Amino acid sequence: MEKQHSFWEREEWLKPPDLMIIGGGIVGASTAIFYKKRFPKHDVILVDKGIAPEGASTRNAGFACIGSVSEHLADLAVSGGETVFSRIVRRWNGLQLLRETCGDEVMDYQNTGGYEIFTDEKIYETCAGKIPWFNQKLKERLGLEDVYSEREYEGYPAIFNRVEGAINSGKLMRFLHERFTESGVRTWWNSRVERVEPGSVMFENGFQINPKKTVIAVNGFVQRLVNLPVKPARGFVFVTKPIPGLKWKGTFHFDEGYVYFRNIGERLLLGGGRNVAKEEETTDQFGTNQKIKEYLTRFANVTLNLPEKWEIDVEWSGIMGMTDNKEPVLQEVKPGLWAAAGLSGMGIAIGMQLAKELVSKLED
Ligand SMILES: Cc1cc2nc3c(=O)[nH]c(=O)nc-3n(C[C@H](O)[C@H](O)[C@H](O)COP(=O)(O)OP(=O)(O)OC[C@H]3O[C@@H](n4cnc5c(N)ncnc54)[C@H](O)[C@@H]3O)c2cc1C
Numbered sequence: 001m002e003k004q005h006s007f008w009e010r011e012e013w014l015k016p017p018d019l020m021i022i023g024g025g026i027v028g029a030s031t032a033i034f035y036k037k038r039f040p041k042h043d044v045i046l047v048d049k050g051i052a053p054e055g056a057s058t059r060n061a062g063f064a065c066i067g068s069v070s071e072h073l074a075d076l077a078v079s080g081g082e083t084v085f086s087r088i089v090r091r092w093n094g095l096q097l098l099r100e101t102c103g104d105e106v107m108d109y110q111n112t113g114g115y116e117i118f119t120d121e122k123i124y125e126t127c128a129g130k131i132p133w134f135n136q137k138l139k140e141r142l143g144l145e146d147v148y149s150e151r152e153y154e155g156y157p158a159i160f161n162r163v164e165g166a167i168n169s170g171k172l173m174r175f176l177h178e179r180f181t182e183s184g185v186r187t188w189w190n191s192r193v194e195r196v197e198p199g200s201v202m203f204e205n206g207f208q209i210n211p212k213k214t215v216i217a218v219n220g221f222v223q224r225l226v227n228l229p230v231k232p233a234r235g236f237v238f239v240t241k242p243i244p245g246l247k248w249k250g251t252f253h254f255d256e257g258y259v260y261f262r263n264i265g266e267r268l269l270l271g272g273g274r275n276v277a278k279e280e281e282t283t284d285q286f287g288t289n290q291k292i293k294e295y296l297t298r299f300a301n302v303t304l305n306l307p308e309k310w311e312i313d314v315e316w317s318g319i320m321g322m323t324d325n326k327e328p329v330l331q332e333v334k335p336g337l338w339a340a341a342g343l344s345g346m347g348i349a350i351g352m353q354l355a356k357e358l359v360s361k362l363e364d
Contacts, residue, residue, distance in 0.1 A: 018042035019362070020201055020211035022193050022225070024050075025057035026347050027340050028217035029173065030355035032180035033101075038359055044185040045211070047201075049192035055219055056347060058173050059318030061237055061260055061271050063251055064098075064109060064165040064348055066091040068116035069127040069134060069148060071257035079325045087326065089141050091346060092163070094353035098172075101352060107172035112250040112262075114164030117156040119254075119303060124157040131159065154247055154305070166251050166262050167348065196225050198334045213362060215338045217355075220319035221284050222341040226333050230321040230342035232284035236292050237271030238315035239264060240306075248304060257345075259299060267313065268306070270296050286317045320345050328354055330361075338362065 005014055019035055021028045024046055032046050052058065066088050067075075075084045099109060118124035131148045138147045144163060151160040181187065195202040196216060202208045216225055220232040243266055251262040261270040273292040274281045280289055293315070300306050323329060323342035328350060330340050340358050343351055 014209060015043075016210045016212065017045045018211070019044045019213045019215065020209065021046040021215045021217060022048075022196070022201070023055065023217035023219070023221075024048035024053040024177065024187065025055045025217065025219060026173070026176065026351035027219065027343070027355050027358075028215070029053075029057075029176035029180060030101075030352040031215050031217060031340070031358055032185045033176065033183070034356050034359040035362065036180060036183040036185055038362075039364065040183070044180075045188060046180070046185055047188040047191040047193060047203075049190070051189050053173060053177075055221065056235070056318045056320050056343075057351070058170060059237070059316055060169050060235075060348065061262065061269055062167045062169045062348070063114070063260060063262065064095050064167050065114055065251065065253075066095070066161070066163065066349065068114070068161065068253040068257055069130055069159050070116060070118075070123065070255070071253070072134065073127065073130065074256045075326065079327075083325060083327065085137055085141055087346075088138065090353065091349035092142055092144075094350040095165075095348075097356065098348070098352045102172060102175055106175045108168035109165055110167075111163070111165045114161040114251040114253060115151065115153050115158045116161070116253045117153055117158045117303075119156065121157070127159060128157070153252075164251055169348070172348075193225065196337060198337045213336045213338070215340065215358065215362075216333070217340050219321035219341045219343055219347070222321060222339060224284070226337075226339055228329050228331070228333070228339060228341055230323055230329060231282055233274060233320045233322045233345070234281045234283050234285070234287070234289075234317050235271060235274060235320055235345070236288060236296070236315070236317050237269060238293075238296070238312045240268045240270075240300075241311045241313045242266040243268060243306060243310050245307070254299075254303070259296070261304070268300070268304075268310075270300055270304075272296070273299075284319050286319070288315060288317060320347075330354060330358055332361070 192204040258275045259272040326344040329342045
């Protein structure tokens with residue numbers, strides 16, 4: 001016989017909330033925080049399909065970055081100057097908001113600076129030649145002087161970005177969840193949403209609830225719920241066991257940002273390589289692509305010249321949401337049903353600000 005909900009469940013636990021947020025990543029969690037600030041008396045429930053957030057926010061590389069020169073040049077070819085520089089501004093402002101809201105200590109923020117290294121002299125010369133132009137533009141847009149400069153790192157020509165940094169993504173996400181829980185937002189874990197309509201959210205176990213408003217913050221999984229121009233993209237990362245005397249200290253980019261690495265103490269975190277198998281990685285299924293793992297392993301051995309016998313300690317994948325021009329989507333899909341997705345691999349920088357913008361558009 002079908003299980004009935006009790007009077008108490010119906011009246012207190014399962015009554016329709018003012019807002020239901022689907023997805024507990026940086027966007028969903030920040031939406032909960034800003035929404036509760038704006039409407040402290042409203043009832044808010046955040047739901048996630050995992051026992052913990054399991055999209056990209058707890059599975060990323062922890063770069064607090066505004067982008068490397070080769071990445072910007074590749075983007076300029078697709079989107080043009082106004083879009084690219086507005087995005088850099090958005091990333092910078094987003095990082096400032098994140099740091100102000102959380103505090104640097106909470107997420108172990110370190111202003112390491114970031115190096116882009118080059119193995120191809122010609123590409124390096126093209127990129128280095130653009131440094132004065134980028135610096136001028138960033139001075140005009142952000143008031144920051146000499147952001148990029150020419151350097152060398154471990155024998156490679158490099159471009160240093162002095163405003164980049166790194167965070168501990170696990171700490172950041174725990175903090176955000178603690179913050180919104182303190183403000184009275186409830187979380188339902190292990191609750192996969194199957195279907196959403198205005199005023200109605202249906203879960204895979206058949207349960208249905210009727211929130212007044214709904215926010216879909218599931219990024220790379222969004223196509224499963226609503227039709228938006230956001231494609232899933234799987235990213236791969238590994239962290240090595242400690243490597244005594246590790247020479248790569250700080251944050252690093254290579255090949256238009258497709259490969260990234262940083263140290264975590266004496267360990268190396270290395271990830272990316274999606275461009276080696278872009279089509280196969282257009283998926284929202286977790287998993288390891290051996291071609292990418294081998295590519296990154298070779299990169300660690302040959303380019304980074306890691307000492308022999310280094311070993312992978314942990315490896316994982318995460319799902320991003322990409323748009324064609326890398327601009328995120330923030331949209332009222334149907335009345336009272338909002339979606340924020342397509343953070344295009346930049347969610348640490350732009351996730352919280354996107355959530356703030358979204359909350360400013362929600363009505364009482
Ligand atoms: C490997 C990797 C490395 C990255 N490195 C960086 C980096 O260094 N710097 C940076 O700025 N960005 C990085 N990113 C991107 C960044 O992590 C994302 O842009 C950001 O986390 C997206 O946040 P979000 O809240 O939109 O989505 P997510 O964090 O993906 O959260 C979505 C949540 O929705 C839940 N969900 C999905 N479908 C459903 C459903 N049907 N029902 C209920 N819940 C559901 C998921 O479980 C998940 O918890 C990286 C991403 C990856 C994958």
